[in-house]
Amino acid sequence: MRIIPITGVILLCSHVHAASGIDSASWEYLVKPGDSLWTFADQHLSSPAYVPRLQKLNHIADPYRLSHGSRIKVPYLWVKQQPSTAQIEEFSGEISAHDASGKSLPISKDMCYPKGVQFQTGNDAMLRLRFADGSTLLLNANTNAQLQNEIYYPSTGSARTEIRLDKGNAGSSVIPNILMPGRYQIRTPSAVTTVRGTEFRVSAETMDSTATEVLRGKVKVNGNKQGQVDVPAGFGSLTSSSARPTPPEALPAAPDLSTLPSTSSFNPPLLQWQADQLAVAYRVKLRGPGAQGQQLVERTVTGPQLYAALPENGNYQLSARARNAHGLEGYDSSRTFTLKAFPQPPLLQASDGVQEIRGNTFSLILDASPARPVQWQLARSTDFASIIQQRTLTETDSTIELPDKGQWYWRVARLDASGQAGPYSETQAVNVRGLFATLRHSVPSLLARRYPVNAASYTLTLSDQADMKTVRYRNSRSLPAWPLAQLPHGKYFARLEVSGDHGYQAVETVEEIHLR
Numbered sequence: 001m002r003i004i005p006i007t008g009v010i011l012l013c014s015h016v017h018a019a020s021g022i023d024s025a026s027w028e029y030l031v032k033p034g035d036s037l038w039t040f041a042d043q044h045l046s047s048p049a050y051v052p053r054l055q056k057l058n059h060i061a062d063p064y065r066l067s068h069g070s071r072i073k074v075p076y077l078w079v080k081q082q083p084s085t086a087q088i089e090e091f092s093g094e095i096s097a098h099d100a101s102g103k104s105l106p107i108s109k110d111m112c113y114p115k116g117v118q119f120q121t122g123n124d125a126m127l128r129l130r131f132a133d134g135s136t137l138l139l140n141a142n143t144n145a146q147l148q149n150e151i152y153y154p155s156t157g158s159a160r161t162e163i164r165l166d167k168g169n170a171g172s173s174v175i176p177n178i179l180m181p182g183r184y185q186i187r188t189p190s191a192v193t194t195v196r197g198t199e200f201r202v203s204a205e206t207m208d209s210t211a212t213e214v215l216r217g218k219v220k221v222n223g224n225k226q227g228q229v230d231v232p233a234g235f236g237s238l239t240s241s242s243a244r245p246t247p248p249e250a251l252p253a254a255p256d257l258s259t260l261p262s263t264s265s266f267n268p269p270l271l272q273w274q275a276d277q278l279a280v281a282y283r284v285k286l287r288g289p290g291a292q293g294q295q296l297v298e299r300t301v302t303g304p305q306l307y308a309a310l311p312e313n314g315n316y317q318l319s320a321r322a323r324n325a326h327g328l329e330g331y332d333s334s335r336t337f338t339l340k341a342f343p344q345p346p347l348l349q350a351s352d353g354v355q356e357i358r359g360n361t362f363s364l365i366l367d368a369s370p371a372r373p374v375q376w377q378l379a380r381s382t383d384f385a386s387i388i389q390q391r392t393l394t395e396t397d398s399t400i401e402l403p404d405k406g407q408w409y410w411r412v413a414r415l416d417a418s419g420q421a422g423p424y425s426e427t428q429a430v431n432v433r434g435l436f437a438t439l440r441h442s443v444p445s446l447l448a449r450r451y452p453v454n455a456a457s458y459t460l461t462l463s464d465q466a467d468m469k470t471v472r473y474r475n476s477r478s479l480p481a482w483p484l485a486q487l488p489h490g491k492y493f494a495r496l497e498v499s500g501d502h503g504y505q506a507v508e509t510v511e512e513i514h515l516r
Contacts, residue, residue: 009171025183025196027079027156029072037063040072043153050078076183078152084152084159085112089136092294093125119148121168126285126295133159134175135184140283141298143168148187162187169203169283174217191239192222198233201329210239211327213251221245236328252279252322252330255304260318260335265423266451267341268307268506272316275304279322283329289314294383300470307504310364313342343414343422344508345449346374347494349516351442352481354429358437360402362430366412367513368393375417378402382409382427405432425449426480446487446494446515448480448508453500462492466510 029040037055041048058072066072076353088109088196097105100116113129119128127139134150139145149162158177162185163170174184176197186193186202191210204210212221213236221229221237227244231237235248256274264270284306286297296316297308300323310316318435319334349365368374368456376398378389386405392415402408408430413421426449433439448458458480462473472488480496492515496508 025076027074027076027158029074031066031068031070031072033068035068036067037066037072040066044074044080044407045078046080047078051223053410054078060077065301067264076156076158079153079155081151081160082155082324083114083371084132084150085114086117086131086137086147086150087112088127089130090128091126092296093141094118094122095125097125110368113147114149115147118144120144124297124299126298131159131161133157135159135161136163136173137163138171138173140171145170145171161185164188165202165204167174167204169201169205171201173199176217190224190241191245192224193219194222202328203329204215205327208241209327211329212237212245213329215251215331217263238326238328246326249326249328251328252276252324254331254333255279255320255322256332257318257320258336260337263338264338265340267339267344267504268309268504269337269339270305270307270340270452270504271337272305273320278323278324279304280325281323282320284318284320286310286316286318288316288336305502309506310339310341313339315339335512343416345413345423345425347496347510347513348412348425348428349444349484349513350428350447351430352445352447352483353433353442354407354440355442356431356433356437356439358433358435358439360432361405362400362402364393364398364400365382365396365514365516366393366398367511368395368398368436370394372455375413375415375421376400376410377412377424378408378410380406380408381458384409384411384427402430402432405434407431409426423449443481444484446484446513448496450480451498451500451506453498453504456498458498459497459499461495461497462488462515463495464492466493466512468493468510484515487515491515 037051041051051063053330055157087456091107095107097107097514098118099105119127121139121141121143123141125141129137144166147166148164151160153230153450156177160183165186165188168276174195176196184195188204188210189207194211198219199215201213212231214231214233216233218232220228220230221239223245224241229237229245231248232253236251237245237248239245250341255276259273260271281300281302283300285295286308287293315336317334318335320331321329321332346367366374374393376393377384379387381485409427411424411427415421417422426447458474459476460482461468461471464470464472492513493510495510498506
């Protein structure tokens with residue numbers, strides 16, 4: 001006869017009392033040859049004191065004889081467990097972590113974070129945590145959350161995870177476990193969301209409001225004071241501290257990003273998409289470039305556009321989801337694009353309009369040097385489908401011989417350190433006339449390229465210093481052309497600022513120019 005120690009019974013009763021009401025989920029174990037309740041308890045239960053209760057629960061006549069292939073139902077609170085930790089899978093931007101005592105912790109993928117750790121993300125930041133069972137928690141920008149409980153059940157590979165979301169937005173992907181459903185819970189000041197295997201999001205923008213959005217599977221939402229609701233995939237529910245969770249409401253559809261450009265030579269790129277008539281805002285994220293594809297931007301915009309200055313050329317990915325008038329966010333759409341905006345083209349000292357010349361020779365004045373070469377191209381058509389001449393210019397003054405009479409088109413681009421051309425300047429036209437022809441007047445100007453934005457305004461600033469602290473000239477125009485006769489002559493540092501509809505703002509790099 002197996003003897004159960006008295007102390008074990010006392011501890012068992014204490015444990016059951018403390019855990020009562022937490023969860024009623026159970027694990028169904030498939031009996032193998034040679035199994036008995038006692039061998040099962042040694043291997044899988046936290047205490048052998050559970051054997052009599054397990055025998056009664058499953059109506060087992062003899063705890064030493066179990067039928068091969070039968071199933072034992074086991075409350076998972078009785079299953080062996082051990083403290084677990086979370087690890088950082090991915091992060092970007094400003095992230096902080098503190099343990100339960102308030103001590104600051106390093107942010108590292110090599111570190112294990114136990115229960116009690118609190119994470120906070122800053123503007124445009126993100127943090128993805130992975131738990132022992134493979135489930136993940138994504139903390140979006142400006143989010144504050146604490147790991148309140150992390151328990152791992154080695155017999156089943158399942159985990160119990162409890163998270164307190166004080167503020168912000170979190171997305172979860174919970175791995176289902178067929179042996180014993182993993183328990184995963186997010187608590188906000190106004191609601192508790194519980195799942196067993198799904199993909200969902202929880203937002204707590206205020207202390208009194210919680211939004212739950214289910215992308216896959218099903219979740220249960222409990223109000224802090226009253227009511228609960230099951231929310232299926234494709235639906236969401238809102239909860240406040242003083243009201244029941246709302247009935248499930250269909251989530252907004254994924255935005256149509258097909259109108260986004262595949263390539264942009266302007267920075268910020270003009271990322272605009274088709275508006276959703278039911279959307280009052282969009283949550284957008286921008287990742288890349290590079291193999292890691294780190295998140296660079298996360299923000300909420302009121303219109304279907306994002307104008308974010310990017311750090312370098314490369315491939316980027318934009319994702320966006322719509323938010324309806326009730327505050328529920330829908331499914332994400334993603335699209336990749338390529339930025340080719342660097343190095344930025346030089347300012348031109350040329351004619352504002354078609355330049356007419358007698359003979360085949362004309363002069364160029366460019367900010368060019370051996371350290372900052374410029375590529376010059378000549379063609380008969382504005383699309384430059386057939387390039388007649390191409391030269392690398394390394395001097396401020398250059399003389400160009402045109403092949404024949406008629407109208408020609410030229411453009412320039414800055415070359416980077418590897419000799420690759422950046423975006424080209426605005427196309428310029430020159431018309432070769434006869435030696436005795438009457439030439440039309442054109443205005444010599446300082447020219448920049450036009451941006452494809454509505455209500456564009458171009459501001460030119462000239463300074464004696466590269467830091468632009470001393471302003472010698474500043475003027476804004478609706479077109480990027482400033483008559484040279486109105487500019488101070490000499491060497492200056494120039495900066496171009498561009499603004500447009502919906503808050504578009506761009507700044508082209510400061511370059512040194514010699515105005516004549």
